[in-house]
Amino acid sequence: MGTSSTNTRTDVLIIGAGSAGSVVANRLSADPSRSVTVLEAGTRVTDPEMRRPELWPFIHGRSYDWAYRTTPQPGLAGRSLDWARGRGPGGSSLVHAMAHMRGCRADFDRWVEATGDERWGWDALLPYFDRTESVLPVLRPGPELSSPLVQDYLAAWESLGVPSIPDHNHNGGEMLGATPNSVTIRDGERVTVSDVYLDPVLERPNLTLHTGVTVHRLLIDGGRVTGVTVTIDGRDGVLTADEVILCGGSIGDPLLLMRSGIGDPAVLEAAGVEVLLPSEQVGKNLHDHLLGAGNVYTSRRDVPPTRLQLSESMTYQSRLGLTETAGPIDLVVGCVVGPSASEALAAEAADAVPGHAYTLLFGVTNPTSRGSLRISGPDLDDEPVIDPNYLDTEHDRELFRLALERARLVGASAGLSAWRDREVLPGRSLAAGDDAAADAFIARAAITHHHPVGTLRMGDGDEAPVTPELRVRGLDNLFVVDAAVIPSITAGPVHASVLAIAEAFSARYTAL
Ligand SMILES: Cc1cc2nc3c(=O)[nH]c(=O)nc-3n(C[C@H](O)[C@H](O)[C@H](O)COP(=O)(O)OP(=O)(O)OC[C@H]3O[C@@H](n4cnc5c(N)ncnc54)[C@H](O)[C@@H]3O)c2cc1C
Known part of the structure; x- marks a missing residue:
């Protein structure tokens, strides 16, 4: 896939072509008058073993895994854990275990409590679960x-x-x-979110996907994001956009915000980053x-x-x-x-x-x-x-x-x-x-x-980094749409709820 040149402009810039990013890219580019550009750090995955459901625990650590590692955990006898995260179109749906569970009513009652917004409740999200499952094949074996x-x-x-x-x-x-378990497997093979949401619409003239492009920082001017700096093959470039949507996942998003000067001032100063927007809860509330x-x-x-x-x-x-x-x-x-x-x-x-x-x-x-x-x-x-x-x-x-x-x-x-x-x-x-x-x-x-969530939780209090509309508090044109916004984890695996968040956001986008 091609790479960006400097000073390329787009209406909407989506950072990350993972589970949520693939959905948002599809839905927002359905309007041909809107130009949508997606930047994805990883490249296309062609490993045939990625497709084989029974091999999922054995493909971690390959080139399409960010391969994070936790600090030694006092609660786990001092052990550090490997954290796989997918990298490439499809994101973590490239490496996940394919179980598809919406969660239960009580999970989303907690989301309503956190946000004060009934639209994050079970009944309001049902059409978006249905919509997801009309696109992503879900097998009940x-x-x-x-x-x-x-x-x-x-x-x-x-x-x-x-x-x-x-x-x-x-x-x-x-x-x-x-x-x-219901699973996202078809004809014996893993189906990624990119397979069904992103790849089929890549021919749209108003949609551009750049792979192998890692976003280094957001460019911020006053209360707005004006674009991003990217690293392509070790060289720096700039893209400008009217609106930016973070779909880099619960680890990628808060790291990007912090590199850009948005976060807890104590953390940023210790890391040698100038504070542009203090937001103490960025990167907090991490749970799994x-x-x-x-x-x-x-x-x-x-x-x-x-x-x-x-x-x-x-x-x-x-x-x-x-x-x-x-x-x-x-x-x-x-x-x-x-x-x-x-x-x-x-x-x-x-x-x-x-x-x-x-x-x-x-x-x-x-x-x-x-x-x-x-x-x-x-x-x-x-x-x-x-x-x-x-x-x-x-x-x-x-x-x-x-x-x-x-x-x-x-x-x-x-x-x-x-x-x-x-x-x-x-x-x-x-x-x-x-x-x-x-x-x-x-x-x-x-x-x-493998379900880390919540590092940019949505909430109605001023301290929540993201509003119930999924806007980063303090910046007019920056949104977060993925597992990072989940205020409290669902009872089961989280993928289905991440996709429902992406569908719900996309449906409301033009009214925001
Ligand atoms: C091993 C494993 C097993 C799992 N099993 C299940 C399961 O069975 N069922 C279930 O429901 N859930 C499961 N999950 C969880 C689920 O897959 C994730 O919660 C979900 O895919 C997260 O979606 P996301 O859109 O938030 O992030 P991701 O899908 O991780 O997408 C983020 C994307 O952003 C890109 N990116 C990040 N930073 C940048 C940057 N700076 N510049 C450019 N691109 C960037 C990444 O490369 C990635 O493609 C599993 C996860 C893993 C890792």
Whole structure:
């Protein structure tokens, strides 16, 4: 794809052609009188393994992964976690696990509370979820595709009283219950958001995509952004625009704002960046889902390879009990068709090998721990400091222990007896009710579920960096439209809600 020349002008400049950026580019360029330019740091991904759903955990660290790493986490026994983020048209949908879950009504009640704006509620967002799913293929796997292990896992929950639900997305805004994951897979292959939203409209004369172009800084004049400086093959250039929309994701966006002089003055000054717009909360409110990896079993039967993406069913539950059918979700237990142990537990799980082992992952859906991220210097190659502050709150630790208990409950149940050989992790030495031992195990087992959000949260208070209209507070013509604006995480994976945000913003754009 071509690269930009200096002083190119456009009506709308979109930074990032990831999940949200692909949607916004499609919708805003549908008006032929509006010129839209998209800048994407990565280049087109041609790796055939990217397409294979079962390989998703194994393609990280390749050229199309930003490959971030967190600071050592006190809540995780001092471990640092690798954070994959996609780079190239499609963004993180190039590398994600393809589970498609809208979230539940209670998730969006919290968004309304944060913004004071009913348009971020479940009912108001429904048309945008529907619109997304009319473009992005969402597969609800039947028995011909689901692993026989996962089918028994779902039946095991039902025997324990957990309700069976048709799927995670069409149950009136409730997700409590057992069901296979819906996935964005078509004909056995990953479908990226770029495949269906961006690539089909690239022929539009008013839409230009530049790949391999990383935005260094926003140019700010008074209360407006006038353009951006970019780095192309190590050379600097400038693009000017009437309006700029950040779609660089929950890590890329706040870093770009900080490099541009927008952020917490203490952070900017420490990094050697002049403060142009003080906004203390930029980069704060960072939160993510963790999963315990895992409650691992060896199997007495061969475990056939997945025909989907390994992690085939997340079962959402209330702390109040197994039989709840509505209301807030607290916990999740998922079944992986193979061994899955954190790097810290790999040696202890050495007996659990593919084809002869399976894993129950467990986690907390609405963590209250909050961290932050910041720049360490003014340049693109200054490493960001990413501190999610995992498991900082007793709320999160207590619910994580309960999630582990629930995993072991179904793992030891009669419904899985045809599969269960031995519980490898945490194993017999962890007695039920020993909270300290459970905490120590969880701190070593937890891995990211890859859902960092919230670093430019939308809100109605002056301290929220982004308004409910998704405008950066203090700048008339700068918007943020992606996972960064999520004020509090949805119970399940966040991709569907990121796409709904992008559709909702695009529909309202001309009226803004
Ligand atoms: C490994 C993994 C597994 C996941 N699994 C799931 C799942 O199963 N289900 C689910 O719902 N969610 C999942 N997620 C989360 C989901 O994919 C992301 O939340 C979502 O894709 C984020 O979309 P976004 O538009 O905010 O950012 P992204 O899709 O990450 O897009 C940001 C884009 O901006 C570009 N960019 C950033 N900075 C700049 C810059 N300065 N200049 C130019 N371009 C820039 C990036 O290269 C990227 O293409 C997963 C994520 C990962 C990484």
